[in-house]
Amino acid sequence: MDPQSAALLAKDIGAGLATIGVAGAGVGIGNLFGSFVSSVGRNPAARDAMFRDVLLGFALTEAVALYALVIALVILFT
Amino acid sequence: MAGPTIDPLGQFRLMTGLGPLGHAVNFTNSNEAMLASAVIIVLLFAIGLRGGALVPGRIQALVELLYEFVHGMCLDAIGAEGRKFFPLVFTIFSFILLGNLIGLFPYFFAFTSHIAVTLTLAMFVFLFSTGVGFYTHGFRFFKFFVPAGVPVWLLPLLVPIEIISYLSRPVSLSVRLFANMTAGHVMWEVFAGFMLLLTASLGVVGAVAAVIPLGLNVALAALELLVAGLQAYVFAILTCLYLHDAVHMH
Numbered sequence: 024m025d026p027q028s029a030a031l032l033a034k035d036i037g038a039g040l041a042t043i044g045v046a047g048a049g050v051g052i053g054n055l056f057g058s059f060v061s062s063v064g065r066n067p068a069a070r071d072a073m074f075r076d077v078l079l080g081f082a083l084t085e086a087v088a089l090y091a092l093v094i095a096l097v098i099l100f101t
Numbered sequence: 102m103a104g105p106t107i108d109p110l111g112q113f114r115l116m117t118g119l120g121p122l123g124h125a126v127n128f129t130n131s132n133e134a135m136l137a138s139a140v141i142i143v144l145l146f147a148i149g150l151r152g153g154a155l156v157p158g159r160i161q162a163l164v165e166l167l168y169e170f171v172h173g174m175c176l177d178a179i180g181a182e183g184r185k186f187f188p189l190v191f192t193i194f195s196f197i198l199l200g201n202l203i204g205l206f207p208y209f210f211a212f213t214s215h216i217a218v219t220l221t222l223a224m225f226v227f228l229f230s231t232g233v234g235f236y237t238h239g240f241r242f243f244k245f246f247v248p249a250g251v252p253v254w255l256l257p258l259l260v261p262i263e264i265i266s267y268l269s270r271p272v273s274l275s276v277r278l279f280a281n282m283t284a285g286h287v288m289w290e291v292f293a294g295f296m297l298l299l300t301a302s303l304g305v306v307g308a309v310a311a312v313i314p315l316g317l318n319v320a321l322a323a324l325e326l327l328v329a330g331l332q333a334y335v336f337a338i339l340t341c342l343y344l345h346d347a348v349h350m351h
Contacts, residue, residue, distance in 0.1 A: 078331060078334070078335075079335060079338060081331075082277070082331055082332065082334075082335040083277075083335070085277075085281070086273060086276070086277035086280070086281075089276070089277065089280030089281055089284055090276060090280065092280060092284055093276060093279075093280045093283075096110075096283075096287075100110055
């Protein structure tokens with residue numbers, strides 16, 4: 024196999040592997056919202072006070088997934 | 102493969118506008134969007150605050166809502182000294198919010214989808230909050246990296262970790278905003294490319310089947326609207342938290 028197509032093949036494989044990292048964010052975000060739902064079940068009055076922190080936690084966790092996505096895009100397109 | 106191909110990253114190319122004058126000063130579509138964002142905010146506030154009625158009209162109510170929201174966030178996150186930093190946080194919040202929202206419209210450009218722009222904003226926030234820390238505390242600001250109640254033998258391991266995590270703040274702040282915006286627009290482009298591919302390769306059947314990627318794109322538009330507001334809020338609240346660290350040092 025000549026070097027050009029070997030490099031393209033390696034890029035595709037590398038981008039696919041890098042995307043596995045977003046699975047961790049799925050676990051984390053599901054965990055966060057699961058504990059939010061169960062804590063609202065215990066104390067419905069605290070919902071509005073807690074919701075801002077939930078959104079902040081969601082965005083911070085999502086960021087880690089997007090770091091993996093950025094690396095996948097960098098591998099694929101440069 | 103023949104037919105239309107999907108080019109997800111071509112939409113982020115910068116093109117100069119305004120003819121030869123724009124080309125000379127390199128006035129790109131990114132600059133246009135930034136100018137539009139700033140002008141819209143200034144106009145919104147100029148029009149909204151013109152009447153100054155006790156019972157606000159619609160635009161004044163919107164303006165007051167934005168103001169109260171960011172003001173409350175500043176005071177909650179930074180404490181009583183938050184009032185000094187409110188203009189900065191409000192500027193950052195509204196600039197990024199409008200930048201994200203402007204990018205949602207077709208053929209418009211989201212200037213927050215370039216790492217250069219978000220890195221500039223994040224570096225400014227980082228350097229400013231470090232400067233505030235040194236200004237408020239002098240060289241005792243270095244005690245920020247030594248958490249309270251840590252045994253002495255653990256310090257040579259913990260302090261470098263604390264320093265590295267502090268230095269990674271501008272990186273995470275900028276990449277979070279950049280990657281959210283870029284990922285959203287890339288997904289839009291990819292699904293739109295699917296619609297074209299289906300229509301080109303399957304004809305009428307493809308055109309009917311292309312309703313599925315179209316529905317996905319519409320759902321993505323709702324998600325992108327949420328993400329636009331949320332990322333602006335997260336950038337602003339992290340700015341407030343870093344300023345809290347600088348002012349209060351814990």
